[in-house]
Amino acid sequence: RLSMRLERVAIHIPKGSILADIGSDHAYLPCYAVGNGLCDRAIAGEVVEGPYQSARKQVAMTGLEDKIEVRKGDGLEVLNPDEATCITICGMGGTLISSILESGKEKLGIAKRLILQPNVGAANVRSWLIDNGWELSGEEILEEDGKIYEILIAEKGDPLRPYRVNKQNGLMFGPYLTEEFSPTFIKKWQFEKKHLERIIEQLDESGRSGLETKRHELKSQISIIEEVLER
Ligand code: SAM
Numbered sequence: 558r559l560s561m562r563l564e565r566v567a568i569h570i571p572k573g574s575i576l577a578d579i580g581s582d583h584a585y586l587p588c589y590a591v592g593n594g595l596c597d598r599a600i601a602g603e604v605v606e607g608p609y610q611s612a613r614k615q616v617a618m619t620g621l622e623d624k625i626e627v628r629k630g631d632g633l634e635v636l637n638p639d640e641a642t643c644i645t646i647c648g649m650g651g652t653l654i655s656s657i658l659e660s661g662k663e664k665l666g667i668a669k670r671l672i673l674q675p676n677v678g679a680a681n682v683r684s685w686l687i688d689n690g691w692e693l694s695g696e697e698i699l700e701e702d703g704k705i706y707e708i709l710i711a712e713k714g715d716p717l718r719p720y721r722v723n724k725q726n727g728l729m730f731g732p733y734l735t736e737e738f739s740p741t742f743i744k745k746w747q748f749e750k751k752h753l754e755r756i757i758e759q760l761d762e763s764g765r766s767g768l769e770t771k772r773h774e775l776k777s778q779i780s781i782i783e784e785v786l787e788r
Pocket residue numbers: 563579580581582583602603604605608630631632633646647648649653657
């Protein structure tokens with residue numbers, strides 16, 4: 558069975574898409590999407606030999622070799638610019654996702670939708686989208702196996718539209734997730750707040766001097782989180 562995390566990603570693949578799943582590992586997502594008729598064809602990209610072989614095996618096992626091509630290479634370099642209409646990049650840090658998008662910009666050619674699932678650092682991905690003319694069109698947050706995941710969906714459009722209320726907070730918390738204010742969202746930010754408080758305690762216990770700026774920075778992050786949680 559597919560993880561709930563990838564199932565929630567798959568829900569957002571437009572019907573009839575040509576999907577490119579970058580950093581596909583076992584190619585579970587493209588196999589699920591093509592196998593369930595969510596999209597017609599898919600490309601699974603992997604840069605590391607082991608996961609590349611796992612992807613090939615999985616595609617062969619599901620008998621979908623004629624519809625899913627597994628390609629080895631770094632990020633979007635495995636694509637032609639006019640190939641994929643939907644691109645998924647999941648299960649990595651936000652910085653890595655942004656750098657894959659940045660270095661493969663010219664391969665985004667006919668892509669209509671990006672579905673990105675950063676494990677951490679979603680703010681980084683949101684900024685990249687803004688800087689590159691992609692409008693965040695939806696977000697999801699979910700908890701699975703004790704971890705909280707965010708999914709960002711983007712389409713070409715007005716990148717600032719979702720951030721009219723508060724750009725700075727929007728980048729960090731996600732404009733749709735803030736609006737929705739789900740129990741999982743609250744849990745995530747309560748957890749982040751505790752984490753920052755623990756760092757401050759450790760700074761104080763270390764007894765080192767010259768940490769005032771750092772302390773101040775952490776304090777202000779905490780008060781931003783409190784403000785959002787206490788709305
Ligand atoms: N996307 C799958 C998921 O969400 O379950 C797999 C996530 S796995 C943690 C991340 C995968 O991305 C690894 O298999 C890794 O080899 C691959 N990866 C990392 N950087 C990459 C890059 N620049 N290009 C292609 N694949 C990459």
